[in-house]
Amino acid sequence: MAETLYEHAGGEDALHRLEELFYAKALADPVLSTLFPERVPTHVDRLTSFTAESFGGPDRFSQETGFQYLIDVHRHLQITDEQRGRFVEAYLLALDEAGLPDDVPFRAAVREHIEFGAQVAQQNSWAVTDADLHPIREVPHWQWSPDD
Secondary structure: OOOOHHHHHOHHHHHHHHHHHHHHHHHHOOOOOOOOOOOOOOHHHHHHHHHHHHOOOOOHHHHHOOHHHHHHHHOOOOOOHHHHHHHHHHHHHHHHHHOOOOOHHHHHHHHHHHHHHHHHHHHHHHOOOHHHOOOOOOOOOOOOOOOO
16 A cells, blocks of 8 residues: 555654744735734644544544534635745745655645645635535545656
């Protein structure tokens, strides 16, 4: 069986380090400041559990938080294209700072994951009705090809 993104990243500790660095960037970024106006004590742990589950790790996010939470927190934020782009950029910079693997297949999978997630969040942030929401309703299980 192929190694999961979770395993390749270094597991929970590595992902927590990544999310902590990313969150610090988001809080300090003037473009993202309306989306991240203040530190929320549970945010890094939720980001970590979401990413871990999506990357093939434990399903703690689904069990403890649930995907509806993501829909609810993004709803009505009205995320702009500039904010979505800056979010992705900050995340990719945090990968380097966190010392996560820099092989091409891993980085490509993470980029696809974060770009997809940012697009879903942006769509949901503008949804007026439930019909306007992105159809995803559960944590995506991200696939990759480590040998590419």
